[in-house]
Amino acid sequence: MELKNKYMEEVYNSVCLRNPGETEFHQAVNEVLESLIPVIEKRPDIIEEGIIDRMVEPERLIMFRVPWVDDKGKIRVNRGFRVQFNSALGPYKGGLRLHPTVNSSVIKFLGFEQIFKNSLTGLPMGGGKGGSDFDPKGKSDNEVMRFCQSFMTELSKHIGADTDVPAGDIGVGSREIGYLFGQYKRIRNEFTGVLTGKALCSGGSLIRTEATGYGLLYFTEEMFNKINQDSIKGKTVIISGSGNVAIYAAEKAQEMGGRVVAMSDSSGYIYDPSGIKVDIIKQIKEKERKRIKEYTTYVKEAEYHEDCSGIWNIKCQVALPCATQNELDLKSAEILVKNGVLAVAEGANMPVTPEAIELFQKSGVLFGPAKAANAGGVATSGLEMSQNSMRYFWTSEEVDKKLKEIMVGIFDSAYNASKEYNCPGDLVVGANIAGFLRVAEAMKWQGIAY
Ligand code: NDP
Numbered sequence: 001m002e003l004k005n006k007y008m009e010e011v012y013n014s015v016c017l018r019n020p021g022e023t024e025f026h027q028a029v030n031e032v033l034e035s036l037i038p039v040i041e042k043r044p045d046i047i048e049e050g051i052i053d054r055m056v057e058p059e060r061l062i063m064f065r066v067p068w069v070d071d072k073g074k075i076r077v078n079r080g081f082r083v084q085f086n087s088a089l090g091p092y093k094g095g096l097r098l099h100p101t102v103n104s105s106v107i108k109f110l111g112f113e114q115i116f117k118n119s120l121t122g123l124p125m126g127g128g129k130g131g132s133d134f135d136p137k138g139k140s141d142n143e144v145m146r147f148c149q150s151f152m153t154e155l156s157k158h159i160g161a162d163t164d165v166p167a168g169d170i171g172v173g174s175r176e177i178g179y180l181f182g183q184y185k186r187i188r189n190e191f192t193g194v195l196t197g198k199a200l201c202s203g204g205s206l207i208r209t210e211a212t213g214y215g216l217l218y219f220t221e222e223m224f225n226k227i228n229q230d231s232i233k234g235k236t237v238i239i240s241g242s243g244n245v246a247i248y249a250a251e252k253a254q255e256m257g258g259r260v261v262a263m264s265d266s267s268g269y270i271y272d273p274s275g276i277k278v279d280i281i282k283q284i285k286e287k288e289r290k291r292i293k294e295y296t297t298y299v300k301e302a303e304y305h306e307d308c309s310g311i312w313n314i315k316c317q318v319a320l321p322c323a324t325q326n327e328l329d330l331k332s333a334e335i336l337v338k339n340g341v342l343a344v345a346e347g348a349n350m351p352v353t354p355e356a357i358e359l360f361q362k363s364g365v366l367f368g369p370a371k372a373a374n375a376g377g378v379a380t381s382g383l384e385m386s387q388n389s390m391r392y393f394w395t396s397e398e399v400d401k402k403l404k405e406i407m408v409g410i411f412d413s414a415y416n417a418s419k420e421y422n423c424p425g426d427l428v429v430g431a432n433i434a435g436f437l438r439v440a441e442a443m444k445w446q447g448i449a450y
């Protein structure tokens with residue numbers, strides 16, 4: 001979208017020129033620059049210090065070959081990435097994604113978003129992201145292990161508990177983190193908190209598994225309470241995806257009295273008007289690693305439909321996209337608005353297209369942007385790092401309480417910034433500004449270090 005400020009337009013054009021064809025990265029930068037126009041109009045020092053010019057350029061981008069041997073003895077080669085985007089606030093922090101669509105554009109967009117998200121948590125974490133175009137689907141545990149060991153053999157040269165701390169994202173859960181952790185420990189001979197999302201037996205934190213989904217619901221409830229004087233209770237909820245974020249979003253939505261009627265994977269969606277049984281989804285997805293279609297073998301009355309984007313045709317009051325980027329477009333948004341949706345919050349990163357966001361906001365739908373709404377995962381990773389540093393652990397109740405406080409804090413920061421900058425309730429602008437200001441202050445204080 002066109003930026004109504006000459007300086008921002010120049011920065012954006014240079015990002016496009018320098019990163020040709022990287023459309024997801026361009027999209028993420030465009031949204032942030034647009035939101036920051038009122039800030040630079042008030043603060044000429046930000047332009048003078050080159051804060052934005054520096055922020056859109058990663059501090060470091062590592063790209064490497066990942067060779068591994070499959071179960072048939074055939075040599076396979078994937079491409080590995082780690083973007084260390086910004087270390088103004090702390091060690092680089094962000095997940096690893098294993099999915100065939102991973103490329104430098106996807107990793108840069110995710111790493112860029114992560115800077116502001118991590119800042120919003122208030123915890124000392126910089127922004128980073130990584131991954132590979134390796135597809136874990138259909139691979140044996142041994143193949144996944146060999147891939148992870150090869151990936152970590154190179155990555156271990158660039159990370160560390162005080163340097164860069166990766167975690168999970170699409171295709172990376174406890175199994176993969178375990179293989180990665182084991183290989184790091186072997187190479188470096190160090191048992192440290194170099195990764196988060198670890199199993200409890202190896203220094204993991206209680207509630208990290210649940211954190212992104214739970215945090216999303218705490219954030220959504222804050223939007224309902226503080227903007228609309230309403231709540232999730234009694235609302236019909238649709239959640240796309242059926243991975244880590246989606247499952248625990250569904251669990252918490254039901255605990256809060258919402259009625260979750262549909263979930264999906266990349267093949268299709270299930271509709272269960274009597275309310276999705278989350279334990280069955282956990283069984284299919286976490287234990288058996290099967291397709292969501294299997295749900296209909298457990299629940300006979302449930303319907304299965306191919307084409308995952310059809311999920312947005314179902315009438316609901318709350319829509320929570322928790323699968324992947326750009327999964328909810330203008331056409332789907334028009335249907336949701338027509339069907340009376342009241343709130344949309346992004347569990348995935350950048351799942352709603354810019355045109356769809358604009359429609360929701362124009363139509364008075366509460367909209368929770370990813371940077372704020374899904375920050376509970378990385379926030380709890382930050383709490384895992386704290387516990388590792390102390391060589392101690394907190395109870396579920398303690399971690400959950402801190403997570404809730406952080407999510408309420410993020411909502412308040414974004415909402416207050418939206419009011420201060422004359423667009424009350426625009427949490428996209430509010431989150432971008434609140435996240436940015438903290439990073440900008442640290443960059444200014446540290447001089448031209450990067
Ligand atoms: P998982 O791998 O656990 O689950 C991903 C889910 O999304 C699966 O149901 C998957 O379906 C679906 N999906 C993935 N790619 C596509 C696609 N191209 N089209 C349609 N569906 C797709 O990942 P997570 O739950 O961890 O991550 C989901 C989203 O949340 C991502 O955007 C991630 O960046 C974001 N996120 C994750 C956090 C975390 O802590 N894990 C924290 C904050 C954000 P299928 O099985 O068919 O591929």
Ligand code: 2IT
Nearest residue numbers: 094095167169377378381
């Ligand atoms: O997008 C994200 O915030 C994550 N995938 C979680 C990152 C983390 O370091 O826990």
